[in-house]
Amino acid sequence: MRITRRSAAALCVAAALAAVPLTATVLPSTAAGTDPVTVAARPAEGSTNVRADGRRIVLGDAAATTGSAEIRQRSGIANLDPVRFPAPTSAVVVDYTTGTPDRSTAEVDVRALVKDRWSEWTPAKAGTPTALPGASDLVQLRIIVSAPPQGGSPWVSDVRVQPTDQASPSAMTIQAAPLKSRVFATREGLVGGTTANGHVIVNRDHFVALPSRRGLANNGSGNYSVKVCTTAGTIRCAFEPVWDVGPWNTKDDYWNPSSIREMWKDLPQGRPQAQAAYQTGYNGGKDQFGRTVANPAGIDLADGTFWDALALSNNAWVDVTYLWTGDGGRGTVSISSGYLNVRSTPSSTGAIVGMAGKAAQVPVECQTTGQSVSGSQGTSNVWLRVHTGMYVAKAWISAGTFGAC
Template sequence: MRVVDVPWHRVLPALVVGVLALPVSPPTASAATTWVADLSRVDGDDSDVVVERGTVRLAGRGRADVGVPGAGRTGMMVLPPRGFAAPVNRIAAELVGATPHGAELAVDVRGRRRDGRWTEWVEARPGHPAVLDEATNTVQARAVLSAPAGGAGPELRRLSLTADATSTTPREGEEETSSEAGGDKPGPPASFRVYATREGLVGGKTANGHIIAERDHFAALPSRRGLAPRDTGDYTVSVCADSGRCEWAPVWDVGPWNTKDDHWNADREMWQDLPRGKPQAQAAYEDGHNGGRDQFGRTVRNPAGIDLADGMFWDGLRLMANEWVTVTYVWTGSGPRGTVNGDDVITVHSRPQVIPETENGMATPRAQVPIECETTGEHADGSNKWLRIGHERFVPRGRVDVTGDVPPC
């Protein structure tokens, strides 16, 4: 991505000087395609941005980052997916805009995988086009506008994107799952032990524009790479307490502490000196990493690597205080999965029976859950069919939308 800044006190257009330099390897699957994004209107997927005289700005004072106190304000414009006749995996971005001191204009892109899931969002940075880990015929982009606490926000006047294909290899430390490589065995998702805190902040707005309700159910991770668009479960986590209770919930906010710490990835966006699975806040708190401070220079007061909404914290996991949990980043694995439907959280059971003694967790509407197999049990939600989503974890088939066949247990 290339952004040209202008002094904030001058009313002059910022001009894009050139085109991003691309790696020397030539496209292997498609010729480059360039298009200009439509920035003329705000729709339901956008959060805390407005369009005024053809310029995208933060709305009003913008959103305070509820999951990252003191980190400033953020707004997002999520663009419609764009299809291509031939697969692409490399996307460059050119921005015309203005970024006052401490502000940021960024572009994240992602691609739809062969199995219908999305890759993680990857930022297209100056001189470094975003390279997706899988070639795709469908790409989506979002513009991110950030302002420092108490500071002026950026302006976005024009966004053009260029997509083509280049040969790539899996990220360092990661291998293709067998299903993606042509096998039939699902690949396991990343799973790590992480310190969890309660987000609270009822009435506030999350990074994707969701208004936080009482006893809400969602999670926040300290990176935009795993931030799902509003009302979707494209990026879902399974969080399990030491009591044995688990909840599957979508990632709808960014935090705590950092905003570019995708600690679940081997190829991290920041803090590459830390081991995979260890949040930077934990390293700062326990080991004095970065002088004991986060990416914003604040002293880290706890080792949190995930925030949980109140309902997930109190009702789903029945936690009484902040504590260590096991987090599974569902989208990083492969294999069959379904999407929880309806408007109410559903109860997970240790057996396919609807009795209190079997309750051992919850699953949130729009969350994506892994599907291991189908079995017969007690009649619930219009059917006696149940889905196993983990060891001794069953949910009624009627509450999960499943694409394709499900093997019997």
């Protein structure tokens, strides 16, 4: 077993709307220059396949998650209670101890609440203070532990966080509009399997997978969601949470600028490594695990997203908008299961032109009046426009008030 002690800071990039957990550890002094605060080893909401053992968070006993034989891992996620500083800070330093039996890994990620939305998760870099995308007085840490299907259980303990002002300005700012790129989409399938966030895949499911944990939402949460639209024929759009990691790579946050991209920093923003490997022989035509890339996929779609929301019959190029990377109005789909139909007019008789999955965030352009509908948010004749010619009933969306269309 390898045991290391790490001191690190976290870069948190652009944001996605999420509710702030009610419990938080509060620092009793000024932000920059305070002593580190110990964060309790207490898995909070959204944690999966981990257990607390004194001051340690340890990988649980669940079986390996979905994926090819080469990369199948037992993995666990522990979200820790947020830490609130007495004043906004521009960067943080994280300190913790890890135990990693052979071929296992353990890391700590961090995010910050900026402009009322949680920023993207980013691994803490050992000993290097890293700027936040904006000044924030609330940060949250997340532990990721993983190991081969057979083997020991990695752990993280003695987690502490400290604000600091010793960091270069952030390389990422929250954009007025979220990033959109055209990527190749494949169907995930794997019904009955378990995703990277602990979700058990059901028939005609609604979620997507992206090849990095930086935008991985908690099971049942849509604080990291995407808009996926077809590019040929009649345009259809799906609004789905990011609940799995893949395809091909697991450290390819290709939606980020090259300066903060975790790997493949010489590729342009918006271009997946698998696409470059397949089309131009980048990295010898192989992914990060040394496998020959057989297609240029940059996103995986669950069956319900693929077949029902987008009406695809084969893998295809799609336009993907990474909603947490920019500003703008948001609403959250408030349904207990399944999906919400997206209509061509503000009426339940309008043609179905897409779907929005449970807990997904939807970008709201404006609101208009239409047919009165009763849903989880009451009875309302307000409809929200989420794309040109696409509407959802506000009766099923947790959201504020928006300007008229």
